[in-house]
Structures are given as structure tokens and as C-alpha cells.
Amino acid sequence: MPGQRLMAERSKTAETGSDLGIDEVITGNLSKYSAVPPGYYGQPRRGHLSFDASFESGNLGRVDHITEFEYDLFIRPDTCNPRFRVWFNFTVENVKESQRVIFNIVNFSKTKSLYRDGMAPMVKSTSRPKWQRLPPKNVYYYRCPDHRKNYVMSFAFCFDREEDVFQFAYCYPYTYTRLQHYLDNLQKRDMDYFCREFLGYSVQQRQLDLLTVTNPLNLRPGAEQKVVFITARVHPGETPSSFVCQDPSPWAHPTLHGVKQLIVEMYNNPKISLEFYIDIHAHSTMMNGFMYGNIFEEEERFHRQAVFPKLLCQNAEDFSFSSTSFNRDAVKAGTGRRFLGGLLDDTSYCYTLEVSFYSYIVGGTTSTVPYTEEAYMKLGRNVARTFLDYYRLHTISERPLAPIPSTWKEKASSYRYGYSRGPGNNQAVSKPEKKTQASPKENINSP
Numbered sequence: 032m033p034g035q036r037l038m039a040e041r042s043k044t045a046e047t048g049s050d051l052g053i054d055e056v057i058t059g060n061l062s063k064y065s066a067v068p069p070g071y072y073g074q075p076r077r078g079h080l081s082f083d084a085s086f087e088s089g090n091l092g093r094v095d096h097i098t099e100f101e102y103d104l105f106i107r108p109d110t111c112n113p114r115f116r117v118w119f120n121f122t123v124e125n126v127k128e129s130q131r132v133i134f135n136i137v138n139f140s141k142t143k144s145l146y147r148d149g150m151a152p153m154v155k156s157t158s159r160p161k162w163q164r165l166p167p168k169n170v171y172y173y174r175c176p177d178h179r180k181n182y183v184m185s186f187a188f189c190f191d192r193e194e195d196v197f198q199f200a201y202c203y204p205y206t207y208t209r210l211q212h213y214l215d216n217l218q219k220r221d222m223d224y225f226c227r228e229f230l231g232y233s234v235q236q237r238q239l240d241l242l243t244v245t246n247p248l249n250l251r252p253g254a255e256q257k258v259v260f261i262t263a264r265v266h267p268g269e270t271p272s273s274f275v276c277q278d279p280s281p282w283a284h285p286t287l288h289g290v291k292q293l294i295v296e297m298y299n300n301p302k303i304s305l306e307f308y309i310d311i312h313a314h315s316t317m318m319n320g321f322m323y324g325n326i327f328e329e330e331e332r333f334h335r336q337a338v339f340p341k342l343l344c345q346n347a348e349d350f351s352f353s354s355t356s357f358n359r360d361a362v363k364a365g366t367g368r369r370f371l372g373g374l375l376d377d378t379s380y381c382y383t384l385e386v387s388f389y390s391y392i393v394g395g396t397t398s399t400v401p402y403t404e405e406a407y408m409k410l411g412r413n414v415a416r417t418f419l420d421y422y423r424l425h426t427i428s429e430r431p432l433a434p435i436p437s438t439w440k441e442k443a444s445s446y447r448y449g450y451s452r453g454p455g456n457n458q459a460v461s462k463p464e465k466k467t468q469a470s471p472k473e474n475i476n477s478p
Contacts, residue, residue, distance in 0.1 A: 057092030057107050060084040065125070066096040077193070078127040084120065088206045091121035101133045103178075108140075109266055110234060111283055116140040117315055118201040119152075126190035126197070134199070136184045137175065143316040146172035146184050149399060150389035153203060154188070156195040162203055164401060202313070202388050203404050205264075207237050214240060223247050231289035239286045241293070256303045259418060262290060262367065263311035298375060307339070307380050309414075310367040314385040318392055318399070320347065320410050321354035323363070323383040325372035332377050333357070339380060342420050347413035349391035349406065386410060 062085035065075040075081065080102070084091035093105035106119045116138055144150070151165040165186055175183040190197065218227050230241040249256055265287070281288045297303045314321075322340045327333045336357065344352040363369055368381035375381065390401045400406075419425050 057105055059092065060089050060107065061091050061094065061121070064094060066094045066102060068096055068099070075125060077125060078130055079125060080123050080132070081125040083122045083124075086122075087208055088120050088204045089122075090119050097135075100131060101135070103135045103137045105138050106136060112266070114140060115266070120198070120200040120204055122196050122198045123190075124196040126193060126195075128191060128193045130190045131187065132190070133185055133187050135175075137178045137181060139182050139184065141315060142174075142182055144172050144182070144184065145316060145318070145387065145389040146170055148318070148389070152184075152186055153200045154197060156192065156197045158192060158195050162200075162404075203407075211238070214242070230293065231285050233286050234283070239289060253302070258297060258303055258305045259307040259309070260294060260297075260305060261307075261309045261311065265310065265312065294371065295374075305375060305379050307382075307418075308367065308371050308375075309382050309384050311384045311386070313388050315388050317354060317385070318387045318390050319351040319354055320349050320384065320386040320391065321351045321356075323366075323368060323385065324355070324357040325368060325381060326357050326359045327377075329377065336380050339382070339417065339421060343414065343417045346417050346420070347410055348393050349386075349400070349402075349410060350413070351391075351394075384414070 061082050064082045065079050066082060067075055067079045071079075078099075082091060082094050082104075083089070090107050091104060092107040095103040095105075097103055104119070104121075106116050109115045117140060119136060149167045151167050151170045153162045154165055155162050165188065169187040171185045173183060173185075174180055188197075214227055217225060224244055224246060226243040228241040228243070230239045233239060245256075248254070294305065294308070297305050322343075324336050324340070327336070340350075340352055340355045343350050359369070366383060368383050371379070372381040386407065387402065390399045391406075392399055
């Protein structure tokens with residue numbers, strides 16, 4: 032029977048993947064791959080779907096043609112992190128009008144997913160370039176016996192325009208090129224309080240930028256500096272996996288190595304007070320924005336650590352303090368907040384800021400609001416606004432900066448942190464006696 036033959040074919044595929052390992056089978060992104068029926072020869076016909084992920088931020092490594100209406104899709108793992116397979120981004124073309132299909136993403140690495148809570152893949156096409164979510168009723172997330180009991184996300188879709196190229200993604204894509212264009216435009220504005228520097232290269236030779244936002248007066252030689260250090264997009268798909276900061280390899284993890292070296296050198300500089308470290312991630316199983324913090328034996332320090340999340344909760348309707356937790360779980364031992372929480376002194380606060388891939392629930396209601404690109408950016412603005420509250424700097428946005436010589440940026444790199452960016456000692460040393468803390472109202476020494 033056809034159903035029995037289909038299950039046998041799938042079982043054979045699963046067994047092959049088990050012998051070779053799914054990640055060994057998937058060696059790269061698909062490039063204009065036509066998924067034709069088994070045994071078919073000749074040029075692909077209209078309706079023989081063509082899959083492509085050989086573009087920036089694309090992710091689709093393999094497609095199995097199951098039937099005319101169903102396809103199994105395999106996503107590629109993160110670079111240098113083969114255990115994590117969560118996100119996808121691919122295009123489909125050569126469709127027939129009114130062609131109905133079911134796509135099965137069959138090799139997710141996680142068991143829990145927001146797909147069970149109404150999340151749905153994003154889609155757009157050449158004639159409709161704005162991203163929108165598929166109807167949740169067309170999306171299913173379940174454990175599949177045909178794929179070694181892996182969890183599978185299946186979604187049904189009907190192609191309605193033959194000439195369109197359709198693109199499907201796990202969440203709103205944000206490419207490296209988009210980031211570079213954004214930073215280039217900021218740099219062209221020549222703002223006194225913004226400076227962009229090169230910190231290093233990624234494994235794939237993409238530039239890692241260091242951005243400094245501050246009053247230029249804070250960069251005078253000998254000035255004491257309060258630093259808020261923020262990292263983001265540590266993982267390709269924004270998954271909430273560990274920021275392995277304890278011993279990153281310069282070869283395998285050059286960006287993590289560069290960030291760790293920079294932070295440790297800041298820590299060793301007696302003129303710098305590293306007051307906040309925030310590592311921004313996206314979460315695939317929870318809603319809202321929320322934070323992870325550390326647990327300390329000193330009760331007073333523990334309560335002080337809760338101040339910033341509470342302030343952020345007041346400023347951002349999508350941030351949940353009730354979902355914020357403070358822990359020392361063994362599985363989180365390698366994260367940036369855990370590593371730096373043990374390194375820095377008791378005036379520093381280290382957090383992981385998580386934001387849902389899908390939606391948030393407004394406090395006091397049960398209504399779910401899906402995130403948009405603007406909503407994500409609004410959360411970022413609210414984080415900045417919360418620092419104004421924390422340092423009592425509301426007046427700083429109401430007056431212009433003092434006139435600064437145009438050459439300050441040229442001089443800044445030589446004395447900003449009092450050390451060079453080149454290779455050198457990146458081991459922590461005993462921190463000198465803590466300098467007297469400036470009043471929160473002294474704007475000139477605040478970040």
C-alpha cells in the first residue's frame with residue numbers, strides 16, 4: 032500500500048541518518064535544488080519545487096521529496112555548534128498556482144517549542160515583500176516516529192502566484208549586511224557621542240564591531256569610566272545557548288575570545304568600573320522579554336541585582352519580571368553572566384536578557400501580542416531608557432553635548448581604555464582597590 036511504502040522509505044532515510052549522522056549528511060546549504068519525484072528524469076516541470084538557501088542568512092541543508100504534496104526538510108546546525116538546529120530561512124519557486132504542500136522540518140534539536148503556543152513560520156514573496164506569519168492553525172509540532180522520534184514542525188501552505196518566489200523563515204531575518212549598512216549610516220552622521228572600532232573577525236571572516244556610546248569628555252586621559260557592556264547575536268539563529276566565555280579558542284571562537292579579552296583587560300584597568308554586562312539572546316520556548324541573573328550569598332547584593340530588571344519592567348510592557356530568574360544551574364555554567372559574575376566585584380551586575388522569538392503577554396491580561404521588528408527595537412530603546420532611570424540621567428537628553436574638538440575620535444582609540452587591542456595577556460589579575468564611586472548624578476562620569 033502507498034502508506035506502507037511511504038513509511039518504509041522514511042524509515043530507510045532515518046536509518047541512513049542514524050548510521051552516518053544527520054549533520055554529516057548535511058554539508059552545506061541547498062542551491063536551486065529541484066525536488067523531483069524519485070525516478071524522474073529530464074527538466075523539472077512547473078510544480079517541481081525549487082529550494083534555495085545559498086544566500087546570506089539562509090539555512091536549509093536537504094530536502095526529501097515524499098509525495099507530490101509533502102516534503103521533509105533538514106536544517107543545518109550552527110557554526111561550531113552542531114548540537115543546535117533551531118532556525119531556518121529558505122526560498123521556494125517554480126510553483127503552480129493553487130499548489131498545496133506540507134513542509135516538515137524534521138531535525139530540530141529541541142523538544143519544547145513556541146510552535147505549541149501559537150507561533151508560526153514567517154513568509155513573504157516577491158510581490159508581497161512584507162513579512163507575515165502563517166495562520167497558527169496550519170502549523171503542527173509533534174514527536175514523529177518516522178524520524179527517530181525527533182520533534183517535527185509541519186506547516187501547510189498554498190502557493191497562489193506562479194511567478195512569485197516565496198521565502199520562509201523561523202523569525203524575522205537580520206543579516207550581517209543589514210547590520211553593516213546600519214552602522215555605516217550611523218558612522219556617516221559623525222556624532223560626537225558615537226564611535227565604531229574594529230575588534231576582530233569571526234570564523235567566517237566577518238567583522239566584529241565595538242561600538243562606544245558616551246559623552247566624549249568621559250574619554251579624556253585619566254578620566255574614570257563607568258562601563259555598561261552589551262553583547263548580542265552570539266548565536267546565528269539567536270538561540271539561547273550558552274555563551275562559552277570561560278575559555279574560547281582564538282581559532283574556533285575568535286569573536287568570543289576577542290570579547291573576553293576586552294572585558295578582562297577592562298577589569299584589570301583601575302580607571303574602569305565595569306558596572307553592567309548584558310548578553311542579549313532570543314528564547315525559543317518562552318514568551319515576553321525577561322532576564323537571568325546570578326545568585327549571591329550576600330543578601331544585600333542579591334537584592335541590588337534585582338533593581339535593574341524591576342526598572343525595566345516599569346518601562347517595557349513586554350518585559351516580565353515574574354519570568355526573570357536568578358540561578359546557578361550547572362547547564363548555565365559557561366554563560367557570559369555566570370563567568371563574569373564570578374570574576375567581577377560586587378559593584379558589577381551581569382545578566383542575560385532574553386526576548387521571545389514569538390510574542391509577549393501584556394501584564395494584567397491574557398492576550399498574546401506577536402512581536403514585530405519594531406517591537407523588538409522598542410525593547411532595545413526601553414533598555415536604554417532604563418539606564419537613564421538607573422543613573423538618573425533624564426536631563427542628558429534635554430540639552431546638547433558640550434562642544435568637543437573634532438579630533439577627539441582620532442585620539443580616543445589611543446587612550447579610551449588605556450590599552451591596545453592587539454594580542455596580549457588576557458588573564459585576570461587581582462583588581463586594585465576599588466576607586467571611590469561617583470554620585471549617580473555626576474553625568475560626566477556615567478555611561
